[in-house]
Amino acid sequence: MVLVTVDCLRADHCGLYGYSRPTTPFLDVLASESFVVPAAIVAGAPTYYSFPGILASRMPLALGRDVVGLAPGESTLATVLRESGYATGAFSAGNPYISPRFGYDQGFEVFHDFLDFEAQPTQETVSAETPPGDSVRGHLNRSIESFAGALGLSRLYNELYFQYRMKIAPAAESVDALRKFPSAEILVNQAQSWLASVGQRPFFLWLHLMDPHAPYYPPNEAYRELAGRDIEPGRARYLNEYWNRSDLTPARLSRKRDEVVQLYDAGIRWVDRQAARLVDSLRQRHLWDDCVFALTADHGEEFLEHGGRYHSPVRLSEEIVRVPLLIRVPGERGVKVPASPMSHLHLAPTLLEIMGVQAPTAFQGRSLWTNLQREMAWDGPAVADPTTAGPAIVGPAIIECAYGCTNPFRAESRSASRLLGVRDARFKLVIRIEPGATEEVYDLEADPAEMRPSTDGPALETRKRLLQAAREHMERTVSARDPVMRLRARLRDLR
Numbered sequence: 015m016v017l018v019t020v021d022c023l024r025a026d027h028c029g030l031y032g033y034s035r036p037t038t039p040f041l042d043v044l045a046s047e048s049f050v051v052p053a054a055i056v057a058g059a060p061t062y063y064s065f066p067g068i069l070a071s072r073m074p075l076a077l078g079r080d081v082v083g084l085a086p087g088e089s090t091l092a093t094v095l096r097e098s099g100y101a102t103g104a105f106s107a108g109n110p111y112i113s114p115r116f117g118y119d120q121g122f123e124v125f126h127d128f129l130d131f132e133a134q135p136t137q138e139t140v141s142a143e144t145p146p147g148d149s150v151r152g153h154l155n156r157s158i159e160s161f162a163g164a165l166g167l168s169r170l171y172n173e174l175y176f177q178y179r180m181k182i183a184p185a186a187e188s189v190d191a192l193r194k195f196p197s198a199e200i201l202v203n204q205a206q207s208w209l210a211s212v213g214q215r216p217f218f219l220w221l222h223l224m225d226p227h228a229p230y231y232p233p234n235e236a237y238r239e240l241a242g243r244d245i246e247p248g249r250a251r252y253l254n255e256y257w258n259r260s261d262l263t264p265a266r267l268s269r270k271r272d273e274v275v276q277l278y279d280a281g282i283r284w285v286d287r288q289a290a291r292l293v294d295s296l297r298q299r300h301l302w303d304d305c306v307f308a309l310t311a312d313h314g315e316e317f318l319e320h321g322g323r324y325h326s327p328v329r330l331s332e333e334i335v336r337v338p339l340l341i342r343v344p345g346e347r348g349v350k351v352p353a354s355p356m357s358h359l360h361l362a363p364t365l366l367e368i369m370g371v372q373a374p375t376a377f378q379g380r381s382l383w384t385n386l387q388r389e390m391a392w393d394g395p396a397v398a399d400p401t402t403a404g405p406a407i408v409g410p411a412i413i414e415c416a417y418g419c420t421n422p423f424r425a426e427s428r429s430a431s432r433l434l435g436v437r438d439a440r441f442k443l444v445i446r447i448e449p450g451a452t453e454e455v456y457d458l459e460a461d462p463a464e465m466r467p468s469t470d471g472p473a474l475e476t477r478k479r480l481l482q483a484a485r486e487h488m489e490r491t492v493s494a495r496d497p498v499m500r501l502r503a504r505l506r507d508l509r
C-alpha cells in the first residue's frame with residue numbers, strides 16, 4: 015500500500031475536484047478508477063494537529079492540549095501493518111512536526127525525514143537572506159526603525175526597507191537554490207530505491223510531500239507547464255517576501271495574490287507529476303496490480319479568502335479543513351462516493367479493512383469500506399458499538415486545534431483555548447471552547463464561501479444538533495482519555 019500525504023493541498027485546487035487549471039492531470043485520470051471522497055475533512059490543522067487523525071485514527075487533542083504528536087507505543091497504520099508482516103518505509107520532506115521527536119517513526123523500519131535538507135545556497139542567497147543581526151547596518155536599521163516608529167512612520171519604513179532589500183538582493187540564479195524543502199522528485203527517488211530493497215514482501219510506503227508548502231518555489235518545469243513560460247527566480251523571491259509581510263493590509267496583499275497562487279499551483283502540478291512517476295515504477299516492478307494507493311493532504315492553504323495567508327489555526331474555513339482524498343483499490347471500479355463528510359479519523363480503519371487487517375480497538379474512527387463499495391452515505395447519529403462490521407453510520411466530522419498555536423514547541427502556545435469545528439454535509443459549527451464564547455454556524459449550501467454565519471430561525475434546530483455533537487465530543491475527550499498514553503507522551507516531551 016502507498017499513502018501519499020501532501021502538505022497544504024486544498025481540495026478545490028485539484029482538477030479532480032473541479033479546479034479550472036490543469037494542476038493534476040495524472041490524478042484526474044487515476045480518479046476514474048478510484049474512490050474520490052467529495053468532502054474529506056481533517057481532524058485538525060495544521061500539520062501537528064492533523065497527523066494523529068491520519069495515521070493513528072485519533073483526535074489531535076485527545077491526550078490533552080499539551081500533548082503534540084503520537085504517544086510512544088500508540089497504534090498507527092504503520093505499527094499495525096508492520097506487526098502483520100509488512101515492510102514499512104516513510105519518506106517525509108523535511109517537516110519538523112513529522113519526526114521521531116513527535117513519535118512519527120513508530121512502526122517504520124525505514125524512516126527518512128530529510129530534516130538535514132539544505133538547498134545549495136549560492137553566495138547571493140546567503141547575503142540576501144541573512145538578517146541584519148549585529149552588524150553596523152543592522153544597528154543602523156534598528157535605529158531608523160525605532161525612530162520611524164516613534165514618528166508613526168513605521169509603515170513607510172517597512173515599505174522602504176522591503177524595497178531596499180529587494181534592490182540589494184542580487185538576482186537569484188535558480189528557484190532550486192531558494193527552495194526550503196526537498197522536492198517530491200528526491201523523495202520518489204528514495205522511495206524507488208526502498209521498493210527495490212523490499213523484494214516480494216507486502217509493503218506500506220508513506221510519502222509526505224511539501225512542494226505546495228510556503229515559501230512557494232516550485233520547479234521551473236512544473237511552472238512552465240502551468241503558466242506557459244519560465245519562472246523568474248527573482249520575481250518568485252519578491253512575491254514570497256511580499257506575501258510574507260506582516261505590515262500589509264489584505265487589500266495590498268491581494269494585488270499579488272494571483273501570482274502567488276500561480277506558484278502554489280505549480281507546486282501541486284509537480285506533486286502530480288511525481289505521483290505519476292512513482293506509479294510508473296510500481297507498474298514496472300509488477301507491484302501496481304496489487305497496490306492500494308491513497309492520496310490526501312494534512313490541511314489546505316489560505317489565500318486571503320477570509321483575510322488570512324498560509325494555514326494558521328485561527329479559522330476552520332473550508333480552504334483549511336477540506337482536503338482531497340483519493341483511494342485506489344485494485345479490482346474495484348471507482349463509484350460515486352456519497353457527499354457525507356469523511357473525517358480523516360476513518361481513513362486508517364478503512365485502509366486496514368481494504369488490506370484485510372484488523373484495526374486496533376484504540377482507533378477512534380470506523381471503517382467506511384462497505385459504505386464506499388455500496389455507495390451508502392455514512393452520516394447520521396453515530397452508532398455506539400464500533401465493532402459492528404458492515405456499513406457504518408458515523409457522526410459529523412469534528413475538527414480541533416489549540417487556537418492560534420503556530421509553534422507547538424512552546425508549551426504556552428499549545429495551551430490556548432480549543433477551536434472546535436463540527437462539519438456535517440451542509441452545515442458547519444465553529445466555536446472556541448472558553449468562557450463566554452459564542453458559536454458560528456455556516457450554511458455551506460447557501461453560503462459556500464462562508465461569509466455569513468447564520469444566526470436566525472431555521473438554523474435553530476441545526477445549531478442544537480451541532481452543539482450537541484460538540485458537547486458529546488468534549489465529554490468523550492475527557493472520559494475516553496488514555497492516561498497511560500498521555501503520561502508516555504508527557505515523559506517523552508520532558509526529555
Ligand SMILES: [Zn+2]
Binds near residue numbers: 021022060312313
Ligand atoms: Zn502541514
